[in-house]
Amino acid sequence: MSGDAVLEVQGLDVHFGGVQALRNLSFTIAPGKIIGVMGPNGAGKTTLFNLVTGVYRPSAGRIVFGGRPLQGLSPARIARAGIGRTFQSGRPFANLTALENVLVGLYYGADVRRAGATDAKRRGQEVLDFVGLGKLADRPVASLNLTERKIVELARALATRPRMLLLDEPLAGFNPLELEPAIRIVRRIRDELGITVMWIEHIMTVLMETCEHLIVLHHGEKLAEGTPGEIAADAAVGDAYFGKKGATKLG
Amino acid sequence: MTGAPAKGVIVALVALLLMLPAWGSAYAISFLVSVLLYVALAGSWNLFSGTTGYASLGQGLFFGLGAYAFGVSTVLLKWHPVVGIVLAAAVSAVAAVLLGLVLLTTRIRVAYFAIVMLGVNEVVKTVVANIKAVGSSSGLTIPPLSTNLIAYYFLLFLAIGVTALSYLIKHSRWGLGLKAILADEVAAEVTGVGTVAHKMAMFVLSGTLIGPAGAMIAWYWSYIDPYIAFDLSVSFDMVVMSIFGGVGTVMGPVLGAVIISGVKEALSTSIPQFHTIIFGVLVLGLILWCPGGLMQVYRILHRRITGGPRPARSRGAQ
Numbered sequence: 001m002s003g004d005a006v007l008e009v010q011g012l013d014v015h016f017g018g019v020q021a022l023r024n025l026s027f028t029i030a031p032g033k034i035i036g037v038m039g040p041n042g043a044g045k046t047t048l049f050n051l052v053t054g055v056y057r058p059s060a061g062r063i064v065f066g067g068r069p070l071q072g073l074s075p076a077r078i079a080r081a082g083i084g085r086t087f088q089s090g091r092p093f094a095n096l097t098a099l100e101n102v103l104v105g106l107y108y109g110a111d112v113r114r115a116g117a118t119d120a121k122r123r124g125q126e127v128l129d130f131v132g133l134g135k136l137a138d139r140p141v142a143s144l145n146l147t148e149r150k151i152v153e154l155a156r157a158l159a160t161r162p163r164m165l166l167l168d169e170p171l172a173g174f175n176p177l178e179l180e181p182a183i184r185i186v187r188r189i190r191d192e193l194g195i196t197v198m199w200i201e202h203i204m205t206v207l208m209e210t211c212e213h214l215i216v217l218h219h220g221e222k223l224a225e226g227t228p229g230e231i232a233a234d235a236a237v238g239d240a241y242f243g244k245k246g247a248t249k250l251g
Numbered sequence: 252m253t254g255a256p257a258k259g260v261i262v263a264l265v266a267l268l269l270m271l272p273a274w275g276s277a278y279a280i281s282f283l284v285s286v287l288l289y290v291a292l293a294g295s296w297n298l299f300s301g302t303t304g305y306a307s308l309g310q311g312l313f314f315g316l317g318a319y320a321f322g323v324s325t326v327l328l329k330w331h332p333v334v335g336i337v338l339a340a341a342v343s344a345v346a347a348v349l350l351g352l353v354l355l356t357t358r359i360r361v362a363y364f365a366i367v368m369l370g371v372n373e374v375v376k377t378v379v380a381n382i383k384a385v386g387s388s389s390g391l392t393i394p395p396l397s398t399n400l401i402a403y404y405f406l407l408f409l410a411i412g413v414t415a416l417s418y419l420i421k422h423s424r425w426g427l428g429l430k431a432i433l434a435d436e437v438a439a440e441v442t443g444v445g446t447v448a449h450k451m452a453m454f455v456l457s458g459t460l461i462g463p464a465g466a467m468i469a470w471y472w473s474y475i476d477p478y479i480a481f482d483l484s485v486s487f488d489m490v491v492m493s494i495f496g497g498v499g500t501v502m503g504p505v506l507g508a509v510i511i512s513g514v515k516e517a518l519s520t521s522i523p524q525f526h527t528i529i530f531g532v533l534v535l536g537l538i539l540w541c542p543g544g545l546m547q548v549y550r551i552l553h554r555r556i557t558g559g560p561r562p563a564r565s566r567g568a569q
Contacts, residue, residue: 053441054440055437055440055441074440074445074447075437075440075441076440076441076443076444076445076446077445078441079440079441079442079443080443084441084442085441087438091435091437091438092438093430093431093434093435093438093439094434094435095430095433095434096427096430096431096434100427100430103427104427104428104431104439104442104444105442105443107424107427107428108428108442108443108444108445109442109443110443153438156442157442160442160443
C-alpha cells in the first residue's frame with residue numbers, strides 16, 4: 001500500500017525506561033497534504049517527531065519515507081533524505097546570522113549542489129524573502145525576537161529542500177497579530193513548494209481550519225484520525241480533551 | 252583580524268621570525284621554541300575543542316604519544332628522525348581515531364569527555380612508566396639535535412600551518428557546519444550536518460598535529476620519560492592559552508600562547524617562588540572579566556576606536 005504515501009508509520013513503539021511514550025502507532029501520510037497532530041500534553045507528539053527524524057530510536061515498528069525505510073539512519077542522513085523539522089522552543093543557531101542559519105541548511109541539506117558562495121547567498125536570501133525575513137538576513141539571530149527566531153528556524157529547515165516538513169508548535173509564543181502571517185507561510189510552503197507538512201499545534205482552531213487531515217494522540221496511542229469535521233464530532237477526542245465528567249484540562 | 256593592515260602585520264611578523272636566527276641569541280631561540288610550540292599546541296587544541304565545544308583536558312596525550320613514537324623509532328629501532336616524526340603523526344592519528352570512535356560516536360556529555368580525556372592521558376602515562384622496553388619510568392635518552400634551529404623552524408612552520416588551517420576551516424562551509432554544532436548539536440543534525448563526522452575529523456586533525464610537536468620536542472630535549480612526555484601541564488597549558496586568547500577564534504590561541512609564555516618566562520625568572528600564583532590570578536582575572544578572551548578585548552577596543560555598531564552578543568563562542 002506504499003504506492004503514493006510519503007510517510008508510512010507501522011506499529012511504532014517507544015519506551016524510556018518504564019514509560020511507554022508511544023504504543024503501536026500506525027498511520028500513512030499522503031503527499032502534498034497539511035496534517036495536524038493533536039493531543040494533550042504528554043500525548044507523544046514531539047516524541048513522534050523525534051522518532052521520524054532519528055533523534056530517538058524506536059523500540060519497535062518501522063518508519064518508511066518515500067518508500068525508503070529510515071531504520072538506523074542518523075538524523076543528518078534523514079534530513080538529507082528530505083525530512084526537515086523545527087523545534088517546539090525554536091532552536092536556530094544563535095551564534096550565526098539569519099542568512100548563515102539558512103546557509104547551513106543549503107550546504108548540508110538534501111540534493112546538495114556544489115553552488116558557488118555567491119549563488120548560495122542569493123538562494124539563501126530567496127528563502128528568507130519567502131518567509132518574509134529578507135531584511136533581517138545579516139542580523140545575528142541572538143538579536144532577533146522569539147517570532148523572528150522561530151521563522152529563521154523554519155527558513156533553515158526549508159533551505160534543506162525537504163519533501164516533508166515537521167513543524168513542532170511553530171505558533172507557540174506568537175501574539176495574536178502574528179498568527180495569521182505565520183499560518184499563511186505554512187500554507188504557501190505546501191501550495192507553492194509542494195512540501196507535505198506535519199504540524200503539531202495546541203491552538204485547535206488553527207489546525208481545524210488549515211489541515212486536511214488530523215491525527216489525535218492520547219497517552220501515546222492514536223485516539224482518532226480523520227478530517228477536521230470527523231475529529232470535531234469524535235466523542236473519544238472530546239473525552240480526552242475535556243474529560244468525561246466535564247472540563248478538567250484544556251490542551 | 253582581517254583587512255590589509257592585519258595582513259601586512261602578519262607577513263612582516265613571519266618574515267621577522269624566518270630571519271630571526273641570523274642575529275637572535277641562543278636564549279632567544281630557546282625561548283621562541285617554547286613559544287612556537289605553544290602556539291602550535293593551543294592552535295591544535297582550538298581546532299577541535301574550540302570549534303566543537305568539546306573541551307579536551309587531555310589533548311597532551313598526543314604530545315606524549317608523539318614523543319614516545321619518536322623516541323622508540325629513533326633510539327630502539329634506529330630509524331631516521333624524519334621517519335620518527337612521520338610515525339609520531341601516524342601514531343597520534345590512529346590513537347585519535349580509536350579514541351574518537353569510543354568517545355565521539357555516541358552522544359557523550361561535554362563534561363564527561365573532558366574528564367575522560369584527562370584520565371586516558373594518566374592511564375597511558377602509567378602504562379608507559381611500566382613498560383621496560385621503553386625505559387619504564389627512567390625514560391629514553393635520544394641523540395640530540397645538531398642545531399636547535401631545526402626545532403625552531405619545524406615548530407615555526409607547524410605553528411603557521413596550524414593557524415592557517417584554522418583560518419581556512421573557519422571560513423569554509425565545513426566551518427559553518429562546526430559553528431552550527433557548537434550552537435546546538437541536535438539542531439545541526441536535523442539540518443543535515445553529520446555531527447559525528449565533523450567532530451571525528453577535527454579531533455583526528457588536532458591529535459595528528461600535536462603528535463609531531465611532541466616528537467620534535469623529544470628530539471630537542473634529547474630525553475623523555477613518562478612524566479614529562481605526558482605531563483598534565485602540557486594538556487592544561489593549551490587549554491588556558493586558548494581560553495586566555497579567545498576560544499574558537501583564529502588568532503586567540505596565538506595571542507594566548509605568546510603572552511602566557513612571555514609572562515610565565517618573565518615571572519619565573521624575576522619571582523621564581525610565587526610566579527605560578529601570580530600567573531593564576533592573572534588568568535583568572537581575565538577569564539572572569541572577559542570570558543571571550545583577548546580577542547573579545549580586541550573587538551571591544553576596535554569598536555570603541557572605529558565607532559562601529561555594537562554586536563548583539565559580545566561574548567565569544569561558548
